[in-house]
Amino acid sequence: MSKDKIITWLGERFDLGKIQELIGKQVNKPLPKNIGWLHTLGSMSLFLFVSQVITGILLLIYYRATVNEAFESIKFIMTKPYLGWLYRQVHAWGANLMIMVVFLHMLRTFFMGSFKKPRELTWVLGVFLFIFTLIFGFTGYLLPWNQLAYWATTVGTEIAGAVPIIGEWIKVFLRGGTSVGGETLSRFFVVHVIILPWLVFFMIGVHLLLVRMQGISTMERVDEEKKLQMGEGTPFFPHHILKEGIVFYLLIGILITLSILMPFELGEKADPLQTPHAIKPEWYFLPMYQVLKYLPKLLGILILGIAPLLLIVWPFLDKTKARHPGKRPVSVGIGITMVILIIIFGLLGYWAESKRIIFGKEYEFDVYGKPHRIFHETKK
Amino acid sequence: MNTKIRFVIFMLFFWTANSFFAPSAMSNSCLKCHVDYFEDMKASVHSKEEIFCDSCHGGNATQKLQKDAHDVQKGYVGVPDKKMVANICGKCHADVERMNFFGIPTDQLAQYKTSHHGRGLFQKGMNDVAVCSDCHSYHDVVKVNDPTAPVHPLNVTKTCEQCHGNEKLMNRHNLPFDIPEKYKNSVHGKALMEKGDTASAQCVSCHGSHGANPPQVNKIVSVCGKCHINERKFILESVHAKLVMAGKFPECIACHRNHDVGPANLEFYELMCLKCHQKTDSALIQGERILTLLKDSERMMKSSALLVRQAGIDGFFIEDEEAILEEVKTKTIEFRPLQHTLDFEKISKLHVELKAKNDEIDSLLKRKRKDRHARKLALVFIWIFISIMILTLWKRYKQYTRLK
Incomplete structure (x- = not known):
């Protein structure tokens, strides 16, 4: 069947002219002149989401969400299937990069004032997308069912349990029982592979729709933005698309490089009877985790609860x-x-409960991240 | 209630309770005078079965007067001599009907009479040989599996040592007195006395207990073979088997010694064989070939273990290799009994199997290392491709911006 015949066949059924006009309008839509490389952070987030979905589907082929099989199935993925190690590592690194990129995208929007009228709802959706990305990370972290994951989830859900009145209920709801176990794994699995992907997918859809409808924000004052006419600004295609392409290749390169040179170790299988020393959550939860150490429990939870609300409003x-x-x-x-506070608390959380050598001197960082010099007794 | 009445009820309760819990012991008149013996025997197996003084010493335990209780006419024997001890114990312990319900064998007396101890006592009239009470004690006899029993596996060496470590006594019988000391330094002695391994061989494991005798030369293989089953099987396949059966060659102890068995090692091939063989013997040359294979197998196992360990440290998944390493270890252990056949072909076959497993580990780990290296190498090509794509896109981008 030739190309013309296909077009004729489709033309008899759909108004191709209208569709072509719609696509053309979107493709040729001019973007404001202030469009720079930082404006690719949004599409980078989208690319990482797509990468997570693809690698996630590949992982699902072999992954078994049961206490007895989860760890072994990940080990299997990393050793037996063709390129299994690669898509597992890309998925793990992709999750970390996605959180980083979504956060940077949010910072760019904040500092450039793009969240202001008329784009408030786009921002609100974006904050929710960031929160859901964090939940993606939290739920996915447990799935390999290794020691680190098990105990980080135990601590994470314990924090939720400290919420006044409903805390205990939330904890049991999250865990599916009084402790982290098979029920928790099932719940986290369902949230991670069914609920969140679809939720995020539709939210990204609406977010993008709003961006396309309202256009990219300029640096002009609120209510003083001039609508760009055709031929003005920077064309979306091919100019901006070429930049997106460059970023796309760069991200692929970074993901594969990290996967090969800095692979995530699987560690030991979860053992509920053996608590490891210095349990810590993933890096993106470290600032929050560290803040909780300095403040009374209720105040800490209140502040951490208010932070996302403040972002939304x-x-x-x-x-x-x-x-x-x-x-x-x-x-x-x-x-x-x-x-700055996020970076400081993150670093304090990273250093806490560890020993480090700084300028040739050995220090032990306590639970608050405060260093204490270690003096070794020398034998006379 | 009146205090006096309360006191009487209290005393009555204790009196009745006391007589209820130990009626037989209390009614035995012997204990009225020999109460100190009762302290010894109340925890014994006999006391628990209500077997008291008169069962062994005779007399009449219902009589309250000493002369009536110690009436020789009524079978009173007082302190029995050694022969009497054996017979008194045998009276019950050789009684099938009586022992039936306790699940205790009844051939101890018969066995004892065949032993060196028993023959010395009954046939030669020796009064300084061991009899039941010398090993099991007398008033405080407890079950063999009781850790306090002198015949418990952990204590039996000390019990035998009482006589066999006694220089004067052993000299009288022309026997060595250093055997217990030798045993303590042996692999068996260390396993038993230092590690508490009750499965390790001790005196009675080889000599027997009631029928204690030194094993004959052609029985040594069977004695050691009780535990070292495979070694026994393979020795009987070896060229030495005929000599063993003819009682001309004390197989196991020829190399390993008896009481002072040391750890087995490959040096035996260089030291022990020369005790009988000349350096130019073809048998000795065969032995050297076997030794080479054994040394190589030990080397292979160590090198495989090292490779797997290092791979684990380097972050590789090593479950498969660990499983093969277990096979390597099993095969290396198989060499130990198999070498007793002195059959080069059989040993060589096992060596080939071991080498195959060893090579499998080596090739699997090499492949993993190669894969890792290939991944890093692939990065170079990936980045070349990405750079080309980025440069092409950048060039296009620049073209468009210039056009605009």
């Missing part, structure tokens, strides 16, 4: 018209402070 709190970061000293100041 931020466009409705910051109603100033300016978008340029130089003209929003208070918001930008708050943003920079928060980023």
Whole structure:
């Protein structure tokens, strides 16, 4: 069947002209001049989501979500199937990169004031997408059923249990019992491979729809944005698409390189009777985990609970018209402070309960991340 | 209630309770005078079965006066001599009907009479040989599996040592007195006394207990073969089998010694064979060939274990290799009994199998290392491809922006 025949066949059934016009409109839609490399962070997040879905499907072929088989099935994936080790590593690194990229995308939106009117809902959806990405990480981390995962989940769900009144209920609901076990694994598995992917898929759809409908934000003040006409700004195709392509190849390279040079070890199988020393959550939860150590339990949970709420309602709190970061000293100041605090608490959490040699001197970091010099007795 | 009445009821309760729990012992008149013996025997197996003084010493335990209780006419024997001890114990312990329900064998007396001890006592009239009470004790006899029993596996060496470590006594019988000391330093002695391994051989494992005798030369293989089953099987397939059966060659102890059995090692081939063979013997040359295979098998096992361990440290999954290593270890262990056949072909066959397993581990690990290396090498090509793609896209991008 020739190309013409296919077009004729489709043309008899659909209004191809209208479809072509719709696609053309989207493809040729001009983007504002301020579009830079940082604007590819959104598509990078999308690419990583797609990569996670593909590698996740491949993992699902062999993965068994039971206490007795989960660890062994991951080990099987890493040793037996063709390129099994690669898609497992790409999935693991992809998860970490996705959290990083989504967070950077959110920072870019925040500092460039893109969340402001008329794009408040796009921002709200974006915050939810970030939260769901974190939940993706939390639920996926348990699935290999190794020691680190088991105990990180135990600690994570224990924190949820400290919420006043409903805490215990939440803990039991998350775990499917009083302790982390087979029920927890099943629940996390279902959330990770069924609920979250579809939820995130539809939310990304709406998020993208809003972006396409409202266009990319310029640096102009709120209500003063000029609608770009055809031929103005930067064309979406091919200009921006070429940049996206470059970033796409770069990401693939980074993912494969990390997978080969810094593979995630599977470690030991989960043993509920053997608690390892210094249990820590994944790096993206470390700042939160560390904050909880310094504050009274209730206050800590309250602050951690308010943080995402504050992010969600931020466009409705910051109603100033300016978008340029130089003209929003208070918001930008708050943003920079928060980023610095996240980095500091993350580092303190990373150093806590470990021994390190700094400038030739050995230090032991306590649970709060405070260093204590170790002096070794020398035999006379 | 009146205090006096309370006291009387209290005393009555204790009196009745006491007589209820130990009626027979209390009614035995012997214990009125020999209460100190009762302290010894109340935990014994006999006391628990209500077998008291008169069962062994005779007399009348219902009489309250000493002269009536110690009436020789009533069978009173007082302190029995050694022969009497054997017969008194045998009276019950050789009684099939009586022992039936306790599940205790009844051939001890018969066995004892065939032993060196028994023959010395009954046939030669020796009074310084061991009899039942010398090993089992007398008033406080407990079951063999009781850890406090002198014949419990962990204590039996000390019990035998009481006589066999006694220089004067052993000299009287022209027997060596250093055997217990030798045993303590042997592999068996160390396993038993230092590690508490009750499965390890001790005096009675080889000599027998009631029928204790030194094994004859042609019985040594059978004695050692009780535990070392495969070694026995393979020795009987060896060129030495005929000599063993003819009682001309004390197979096991010829190399391993008897009481002071040391750890078996490959040096035996270089030291022990020369005791009988000349250096130019073809048998000795055969032995050297076998020795080479055995040494090689030990080397292979060690090298495989090292390879697997190092691969584990380097972050490889080594479950498959560990499973093969277990086979290698099993095969290496198989060499130990098999070498007793002195059959080069059989040993060589096992060596080939072992080598195949060893090579399998080696090739599997090599492949894994090669794979890892190939992955790193592939990165170079991947980045060349990515760089080309990025450069092409960048060039295009620049073209478009310039056009605009």
